[in-house]
Amino acid sequence: MKSSAQNRIRSISYAKYGYYFILPFFIVYLIFQLVPLINTFRLSVYGNGNLAQDYVGLKNFAVLLFGGANRTESALHRDVFNDLFNTLILWFGNFIPQLGLSLLLAVWFTDINLKIKGKTFFKVVMYLPNIVTAASVAALFLMLFSKTKYGPINSYLIDHGFIDESSPIDFVRAKWQSRGVIMFAQTWMWFGNTMIMLMSAIMGISKSLFEAADIDGANSRQVFTKITLPLLRPMVIYTLVTSMIGGLQMWDLPYLYKEGTAWNKNTETIAVFIYNKFHIIPQNYGYSAAASVILFVITSILGCVCFAMNVDKDDKKKKALAKEQKKLAKLQSKSSFGGF
Amino acid sequence: MNNTNDNYTRKVMIKSIVIMAVLVLITIIVLAPIYILFVNATRDPQAITNHPLSFIPGTSFIRNIKETINLNKIGKISYSAWIGYRNSFFITVSATALCIFFSALTAYGLVIYDFKLSTPAYTFILAVMMVPVQVTSVGFVQFMGKLKLTDTYWPLIVPAIAAPAIVFYMRQYMKANFPTEIVEAARIDGSGELSTFVRIAIPMLKPAVGVQAIFVFIANWNNFYTPSMILISREFKQYTMPMMVESILSNDKLSDQGVRYCAIVLSILPIIVIYCFLSRLIVDNVAEGGVKE
Numbered sequence: 001m002k003s004s005a006q007n008r009i010r011s012i013s014y015a016k017y018g019y020y021f022i023l024p025f026f027i028v029y030l031i032f033q034l035v036p037l038i039n040t041f042r043l044s045v046y047g048n049g050n051l052a053q054d055y056v057g058l059k060n061f062a063v064l065l066f067g068g069a070n071r072t073e074s075a076l077h078r079d080v081f082n083d084l085f086n087t088l089i090l091w092f093g094n095f096i097p098q099l100g101l102s103l104l105l106a107v108w109f110t111d112i113n114l115k116i117k118g119k120t121f122f123k124v125v126m127y128l129p130n131i132v133t134a135a136s137v138a139a140l141f142l143m144l145f146s147k148t149k150y151g152p153i154n155s156y157l158i159d160h161g162f163i164d165e166s167s168p169i170d171f172v173r174a175k176w177q178s179r180g181v182i183m184f185a186q187t188w189m190w191f192g193n194t195m196i197m198l199m200s201a202i203m204g205i206s207k208s209l210f211e212a213a214d215i216d217g218a219n220s221r222q223v224f225t226k227i228t229l230p231l232l233r234p235m236v237i238y239t240l241v242t243s244m245i246g247g248l249q250m251w252d253l254p255y256l257y258k259e260g261t262a263w264n265k266n267t268e269t270i271a272v273f274i275y276n277k278f279h280i281i282p283q284n285y286g287y288s289a290a291a292s293v294i295l296f297v298i299t300s301i302l303g304c305v306c307f308a309m310n311v312d313k314d315d316k317k318k319k320a321l322a323k324e325q326k327k328l329a330k331l332q333s334k335s336s337f338g339g340f
Numbered sequence: 341m342n343n344t345n346d347n348y349t350r351k352v353m354i355k356s357i358v359i360m361a362v363l364v365l366i367t368i369i370v371l372a373p374i375y376i377l378f379v380n381a382t383r384d385p386q387a388i389t390n391h392p393l394s395f396i397p398g399t400s401f402i403r404n405i406k407e408t409i410n411l412n413k414i415g416k417i418s419y420s421a422w423i424g425y426r427n428s429f430f431i432t433v434s435a436t437a438l439c440i441f442f443s444a445l446t447a448y449g450l451v452i453y454d455f456k457l458s459t460p461a462y463t464f465i466l467a468v469m470m471v472p473v474q475v476t477s478v479g480f481v482q483f484m485g486k487l488k489l490t491d492t493y494w495p496l497i498v499p500a501i502a503a504p505a506i507v508f509y510m511r512q513y514m515k516a517n518f519p520t521e522i523v524e525a526a527r528i529d530g531s532g533e534l535s536t537f538v539r540i541a542i543p544m545l546k547p548a549v550g551v552q553a554i555f556v557f558i559a560n561w562n563n564f565y566t567p568s569m570i571l572i573s574r575e576f577k578q579y580t581m582p583m584m585v586e587s588i589l590s591n592d593k594l595s596d597q598g599v600r601y602c603a604i605v606l607s608i609l610p611i612i613v614i615y616c617f618l619s620r621l622i623v624d625n626v627a628e629g630g631v632k633e
Binding site: 014015016017018019020021022024025026028029032033035036037038039040041042043101105108113114115116117120122123124125126127128129131132133134135136138139140141142143144146150151152153154155156188192193196197199200201241242245246248249251252256260261271274275278279285288289292293295296299303 | 352355356359360363366367369370371373374376377380389391392393442443445446448449450452453454455456457458461465468470471472473474475476477478479480481482483495498499501502504507533537558561562564565568569572581582583585586588589590592597600601604607608611612615619620622623626627
């Protein structure tokens with residue numbers, strides 16, 4: 001028996017409150033993210049500004065992708081490709097060691113046979129760099145790897161006789177040294193995060209699989225290649241995609257890790273290009289927006305490729321099998337009907 | 341039998357020792373830069389010049405801090421820890437509060453109410469979760485300029501209301517842990533819809549709200565890109581803490597190394613303090629809720 005109050009409440013439709021509650025999110029999203037995204041696409045077909053007479057069509061893209069008639073335009077074209085290349089190099093250089101290291105650590109931490117003491121301590125320590133401000137990390141590494149003999153790293157190398165006092169290593173401007181430092185800093189910041197993500201994925205794998213492998217006498221390498229890795233694939237792909245989206249946007253470190261105000265062309269990423277074209281005179285919104293759109297397209301394509309790779313072959317087979325069975329069942333039911 | 345068993349145990353033991361050694365080595369590599377930073381912040385500038393790398397803390401910490409805080413008074417150097425802290429705390433706290441409140445509200449709206457656009461709205465939120473910031477930043481700043489909002493804090497705080505990843509997490513949490521009957525009970529007792537959310541749902545969602553608040557706070561404190569995009573005129577009075585660090589960094593007139601290290605320490609101090617107290621909670625929730633913004 002329901003009370004009258006309950007009945008009254010049942011009869012009121014509360015659907016409108018749902019709209020009220022989600023409205024702020026969508027209004028703010030519209031103004032601060034959706035309109036800006038569309039605006040970026042719009043700006044990419046204009047020159048520096050957005051007046052009707054500034055409309056240039058696809059010229060910005062043509063200049064950035066294929067170069068142009070005059071010197072400045074071909075310089076821009078060279079810069080964009082240089083920066084895209086740097087972005088990829090820096091991302092590869094940090095993602096591969098990062099994934100290798102975090103995979104190894106995650107497997108160790110989740111191994112039931114090994115009794116590692118202080119797991120939480122190690123996890124806490126290894127995650128620490130991830131929460132430190134990226135700008136401060138850049139500042140710190142710039143000071144540690146200072147190119148003069150007064151830099152801590154250089155002074156250490158000199159004191160221990162690895163290099164001569166008169167020729168300290170130029171970690172800030174030299175091509176591979178500066179890239180190396182940024183890759184290291186990036187790995188240092190992110191491997192703890194990746195490790196924890198992978199650990200939770202491994203712990204999601206059913207324990208009975210590992211036990212069964214143990215009973216069958218599989219060694220740890222077999223367990224890793226035959227059980228952990230295949231079942232971990234979705235998580236690895238997820239990490240790959242998120243890291244890639246993050247890596248393509250890499251800005252704080254490459255932007256700050258430089259000598260005073262002198263730009264280092266060896267570590268300039270595409271995000272730095274976008275920022276500089278927008279802020280540094282002679283600024284040009286058009287090129288900046290066009291580069292953003294190119295970045296957007298690259299990100300989307302790579303993301304789609306990764307997710308397409310993620311569709312498991314076994315899964316496909318299973319689906320095909322299920323379809324076949326359904327067909328059979330249908331046929332059977334039809335024939336049984338016919339018999340009836 | 342006994343022999344093979346022994347053999348096995350020994351193998352595991354050797355492996356454990358090797359792994360332990362590797363883990364300790366990694367720990368040292370991870371902590372070394374931060375340790376050197378803190379050590380150098382306590383050392384006399386002259387000592388740093390003589391021996392740039394040292395693992396023994398000095399005694400000049402108070403002196404360095406004083407010098408750092410008084411920096412803008414002695415020269416043309418645009419650095420002030422107070423202004424940086426004030427601005428960063430203001431932006432971070434308001435953005436975090438807005439982000440958490442409205443994300444919870446949006447998730448609540450999606451979970452509790454049965455309305456036509458509920459599923460499409462959720463699908464939309466999932467779809468836009470991964471659109472990177474840098475891609476939209478040009479259009480964002482230009483549009484904000486049109487609205488006369490550049491060089492103000494509005495574009496740094498208000499967008500926090502729409503955080504798809506946080507909504508996603510809150511919704512998952514609510515689906516699993518929030519008994520919807522309680523809403524109906526509140527209605528019978530005559531509670532309004534919004535007050536049910538504020539007075540009943542939010543307290544019940546405390547664990548999720550707390551964890552997300554920490555992550556959002558850290559992400560906002562560390563944000564350097566958006567402030568440097570939006571604050572076009574580079575008004576010193578508006579600098580956030582990471583911008584203060586940049587300003588110190590690009591100034592080659594500042595020769596006092598102790599002050600430089602100290603400035604970096606000050607910029608990460610709040611985060612480190614939070615981490616000291618809440619590291620367990622943070623690390624345990626990275627996998628589920630630690631979504632980067």
